[in-house]
Amino acid sequence: MPLTRPLPKYLVQRYHGWKATAYAENRAWFRRLAHDGQRPRAMIVSCCDSRVHVSSIFGADSGEFFIHRNIANLVPGYAPDGEQHGTSAAVEYAVRTLRVAHVIVLGHTQCGGVAGCHAMCSGAAPELEEKTSFVGRWMDILRPGYERVRDLPHEDQVGALEQQAVLISVENLMTFPFVREAVEQEELSLHGLVHDIAEGVLWQADDKGAFNAL
Amino acid sequence: MPLTRPLPKYLVQRYHGWKATAYAENRAWFRRLAHDGQRPRAMIVSCCDSRVHVSSIFGADSGEFFIHRNIANLVPGYAPDGEQHGTSAAVEYAVRTLRVAHVIVLGHTQCGGVAGCHAMCSGAAPELEEKTSFVGRWMDILRPGYERVRDLPHEDQVGALEQQAVLISVENLMTFPFVREAVEQEELSLHGLVHDIAEGVLWQADDKGAFNAL
Amino acid sequence: MPLTRPLPKYLVQRYHGWKATAYAENRAWFRRLAHDGQRPRAMIVSCCDSRVHVSSIFGADSGEFFIHRNIANLVPGYAPDGEQHGTSAAVEYAVRTLRVAHVIVLGHTQCGGVAGCHAMCSGAAPELEEKTSFVGRWMDILRPGYERVRDLPHEDQVGALEQQAVLISVENLMTFPFVREAVEQEELSLHGLVHDIAEGVLWQADDKGAFNAL
Amino acid sequence: MPLTRPLPKYLVQRYHGWKATAYAENRAWFRRLAHDGQRPRAMIVSCCDSRVHVSSIFGADSGEFFIHRNIANLVPGYAPDGEQHGTSAAVEYAVRTLRVAHVIVLGHTQCGGVAGCHAMCSGAAPELEEKTSFVGRWMDILRPGYERVRDLPHEDQVGALEQQAVLISVENLMTFPFVREAVEQEELSLHGLVHDIAEGVLWQADDKGAFNAL
Numbered sequence: 119m120p121l122t123r124p125l126p127k128y129l130v131q132r133y134h135g136w137k138a139t140a141y142a143e144n145r146a147w148f149r150r151l152a153h154d155g156q157r158p159r160a161m162i163v164s165c166c167d168s169r170v171h172v173s174s175i176f177g178a179d180s181g182e183f184f185i186h187r188n189i190a191n192l193v194p195g196y197a198p199d200g201e202q203h204g205t206s207a208a209v210e211y212a213v214r215t216l217r218v219a220h221v222i223v224l225g226h227t228q229c230g231g232v233a234g235c236h237a238m239c240s241g242a243a244p245e246l247e248e249k250t251s252f253v254g255r256w257m258d259i260l261r262p263g264y265e266r267v268r269d270l271p272h273e274d275q276v277g278a279l280e281q282q283a284v285l286i287s288v289e290n291l292m293t294f295p296f297v298r299e300a301v302e303q304e305e306l307s308l309h310g311l312v313h314d315i316a317e318g319v320l321w322q323a324d325d326k327g328a329f330n331a332l
Numbered sequence: 333m334p335l336t337r338p339l340p341k342y343l344v345q346r347y348h349g350w351k352a353t354a355y356a357e358n359r360a361w362f363r364r365l366a367h368d369g370q371r372p373r374a375m376i377v378s379c380c381d382s383r384v385h386v387s388s389i390f391g392a393d394s395g396e397f398f399i400h401r402n403i404a405n406l407v408p409g410y411a412p413d414g415e416q417h418g419t420s421a422a423v424e425y426a427v428r429t430l431r432v433a434h435v436i437v438l439g440h441t442q443c444g445g446v447a448g449c450h451a452m453c454s455g456a457a458p459e460l461e462e463k464t465s466f467v468g469r470w471m472d473i474l475r476p477g478y479e480r481v482r483d484l485p486h487e488d489q490v491g492a493l494e495q496q497a498v499l500i501s502v503e504n505l506m507t508f509p510f511v512r513e514a515v516e517q518e519e520l521s522l523h524g525l526v527h528d529i530a531e532g533v534l535w536q537a538d539d540k541g542a543f544n545a546l
Numbered sequence: 547m548p549l550t551r552p553l554p555k556y557l558v559q560r561y562h563g564w565k566a567t568a569y570a571e572n573r574a575w576f577r578r579l580a581h582d583g584q585r586p587r588a589m590i591v592s593c594c595d596s597r598v599h600v601s602s603i604f605g606a607d608s609g610e611f612f613i614h615r616n617i618a619n620l621v622p623g624y625a626p627d628g629e630q631h632g633t634s635a636a637v638e639y640a641v642r643t644l645r646v647a648h649v650i651v652l653g654h655t656q657c658g659g660v661a662g663c664h665a666m667c668s669g670a671a672p673e674l675e676e677k678t679s680f681v682g683r684w685m686d687i688l689r690p691g692y693e694r695v696r697d698l699p700h701e702d703q704v705g706a707l708e709q710q711a712v713l714i715s716v717e718n719l720m721t722f723p724f725v726r727e728a729v730e731q732e733e734l735s736l737h738g739l740v741h742d743i744a745e746g747v748l749w750q751a752d753d754k755g756a757f758n759a760l
Numbered sequence: 761m762p763l764t765r766p767l768p769k770y771l772v773q774r775y776h777g778w779k780a781t782a783y784a785e786n787r788a789w790f791r792r793l794a795h796d797g798q799r800p801r802a803m804i805v806s807c808c809d810s811r812v813h814v815s816s817i818f819g820a821d822s823g824e825f826f827i828h829r830n831i832a833n834l835v836p837g838y839a840p841d842g843e844q845h846g847t848s849a850a851v852e853y854a855v856r857t858l859r860v861a862h863v864i865v866l867g868h869t870q871c872g873g874v875a876g877c878h879a880m881c882s883g884a885a886p887e888l889e890e891k892t893s894f895v896g897r898w899m900d901i902l903r904p905g906y907e908r909v910r911d912l913p914h915e916d917q918v919g920a921l922e923q924q925a926v927l928i929s930v931e932n933l934m935t936f937p938f939v940r941e942a943v944e945q946e947e948l949s950l951h952g953l954v955h956d957i958a959e960g961v962l963w964q965a966d967d968k969g970a971f972n973a974l
Contacts, residue, residue: 121502122537123521126434130546132391133534140388141532143765146733147587147647151383152442152530157585158382159575159607166400166422168372169365173387174354177346177605177774179587180388186380187401188418189425198464204402204418207470208380211403215444215467219575220340228366230429250412253429256421288335305574307337316366318355320347323336332344337571346605349777356780549930550965551949554862558974560819561962568816569960579811580870580958586810594828594850596800597793601815602782605774608816614808615829616846617853626892632830632846635873635898636808639831643872643895648768656794658857659849678840681857684849716763735765744794746783748775751764760772 151181158184160220161212165191169315170226184212190231192259193287196294225284225312232280239264284310365395372398374434375426379405383529384440398426404445406473407501410508436523439498446494453478498524499541579609586612588648589640593619597743598654612640618659620687621715624722653712653740660708667692712738713755793823800826802862803854807833811957812868826854832873834901835929838936867926868955874922881906926952927969
């Protein structure tokens with residue numbers, strides 16, 4: 119059995135189209151980015167969800183955003199235990215090496231990871247409680263958020279938990295000493311957003327954790 | 333000190349522009365994506381690097397790719413130890429819940445993470461060896477790749493290690509039982525690519541691990 | 547008589563408002579821009595006209611565009627005669643020092659400079675022919691454009707001359723050896739636009755010099 | 761080789777966003793500006809530097825400022841020699857045709873042009889002394905400023921020269937007969953500012969040439 123397969127032809131065709139147009143027309147810029155290195159202004163932590171397209175929403179140029187995407191746009195707390203923490207590595211690289219000026223946590227509605235977390239915490243998804251569930255263990259990061267929303271009317275809980283995925287990630291970011299230091303020295307600012315996929319609205323967290331439409 | 337700050341104004345302006353054009357023109361599609369849920373055909377594992385823009389290269393539509401981005405596009409081996417593994421959670425969600433037909437690992441040239449790994453493994457970056465270095469511990473995933481390239485001429489090692497970041501990730505994917513099973517049942521295929529940022533070329537791994545320009 | 551006067555109070559007030567909001571919220575970015583230096587992707591040559599606002603049209607971030615503005619967005623031909631050529635200095639700095647990937651010449655409708663040039667060339671503004679007229683001598687750069695439009699119907703001539711202000715500037719850019727070399731090596735690309743102030747349309751020059759709405 | 765290239769797609773997208781929002785919401789005003797012509801209250805002479813954003817600092821509306829931008833925000837002395845003087849043309853148009861009430865010269869810290877002038881004058885940049893250096897010849901305007909700061913402690917010289925770029929430009933403005941006449945008739949006032957990019961401070965020249973924070 120071969121380990122890898124050739125790319126589907128429609129993707130190869132699109133790539134060739136990109137190379138003949140967008141790449142060819144911007145060759146100078148790509149070469150310079152390759153030669154000089156990236157210098158992004160902001161890091162974005164968003165979800166893997168295929169419906170979230172941060173470059174499009176913000177009209178981003180190549181080289182503009184350093185983008186980490188994981189399930190439910192979560193940042194765990196600081197834990198320098200020698201284990202592999204991919205998200206913490208991305209935050210460390212962005213803040214310490216690239217010295218970005220902004221970290222934007224971008225949540226979204228209809229998040230499957232958040233819905234799974236809600237099901238798990240409310241007892242409706244025991245399979246996610248198993249030790250072997252990577253999604254379950256990852257969503258443990260959001261458990262404290264469930265505690266904050268469990269007394270809301272049932273139909274409001276998942277939406278509120280989507281906001282908590284952003285707020286808890288921002289709070290966890292501040293547990294990283296180098297993030298806290300950069301924020302305190304006003305070299306870094308943190309931002310929390312939730313993107314409503316259906317309505318196209320961006321909700322922004324204020325400094326009390328309330329969300330307002332931009 | 334406020335925890336979050338308002339978004340820079342130029343980003344708010346661009347977002348309003350997006351909402352009035354790309355969103356408004358595709359409202360029906362966004363609403364259907366929100367209502368019906370995503371159904372992406374492929375998962376892409378790529379780097380956080382701001383110069384890698386997979387949606388652009390592949391002309392991707394909203395809803396088409398489930399995208400995980402981390403430092404150096406790495407997938408660790410299967411380790412169901414109850415710890416938080418963000419990348420493994422993303423792979424699990426893509427393969428088991430979304431049942432994507434493809435997982436594409438997309439590496440790139442001039443990767444800061446790979447360069448750091450090379451420096452670490454060759455003794456030039458002792459700070460990355462420290463237990464508290466999240467980037468260093470994350471790049472441990474690529475250590476076996478260094479062993480494979482260390483006897484090459486020095487000037488070829490980093491480029492070869494960028495390819496190893498893709499190949500080792502593909503090999504590690506196959507250590508996940510649910511990935512292996514899906515591949516064996518031909519419900520899933522794996523793909524390995526390296527994107528040359530300066531020249532716009534996509535190099536594709538063949539089933540012997542050699543890379544050829546698409 | 548004092549040489550300078552205090553700034554009008556309404557401008558001081560607006561500045562204080564900016565400092566307390568846009569500056570304060572982006573302090574990290576401004577400090578980094580100050581410390582690391584600018585690295586703009588593009589140079590823009592546009593008119594001084596108060597109705598042309600390129601940063602707004604293109605949602606530009608601080609640090610994104612190197613902007614030269616003069617009467618009628620003109621670039622003279624290459625003339626290394628030891629005299630003071632402010633526009634040529636700006637082009638030289640952008641291309642040789644900053645190594646921008648794009649030079650965008652942005653013309654506009656209702657351009658007073660172009661209208662003056664048309665009047666001068668058609669004999670209606672003899673005062674602009676005088677040696678002491680700085681505007682007249684500056685608009686001499688556009689005289690070859692008048693030759694190309696003089697046989698058009700009278701009511702089309704000024705609009706055509708606004709396009710010529712862009713095209714001749716692009717042609718003149720190519721007379722600078724360092725511009726031509728960068729273009730030929732695909733390290734730089736040139737772009738020609740005319741902005742319709744009333745209708746908000748951007749017209750783009752194709753490589754035959756015809757303008758099409760974007 | 762085509763002379764011009766299509767605009768990068770992200771800029772086209774941002775433009776469409778602008779047209780659908782900022783333009784659409786202000787269509788009446790843009791049409792009136794196009795029909796009636798501009799009537800700016802002030803001319804601003806600032807640097808091309810991508811980090812200087814005068815419209816933002818002063819919350820400017822379309823139609824409010826006539827903006828000339830060149831390397832190091834310099835105005836040469838009056839020289840009606842029949843040659844092309846782009847800056848003098850802009851000043852002439854602003855003062856004589858538009859009859860602005862203010863000319864504001866806006867310098868800034870970390871100015872690459874001023875740093876180059878300092879290097880040239882102190883013997884550290886012989887390449888800028890060459891006849892063919894457009895930047896060098898342009899910065900000759902600031903040579904008298906170097907004479908005024910050369911006896912300061914070395915670490916203070918460049919900052920002082922950034923102030924001189926403003927003061928000498930104001931002095932040169934007064935060599936234009938139509939500027940002097942308008943100033944003497946109190947129809948025009950001149951202003952000198954230096955913008956500190958990192959700290960967001962505006963320093964204003966008083967009538968003795970000392971700078972005080974606004």
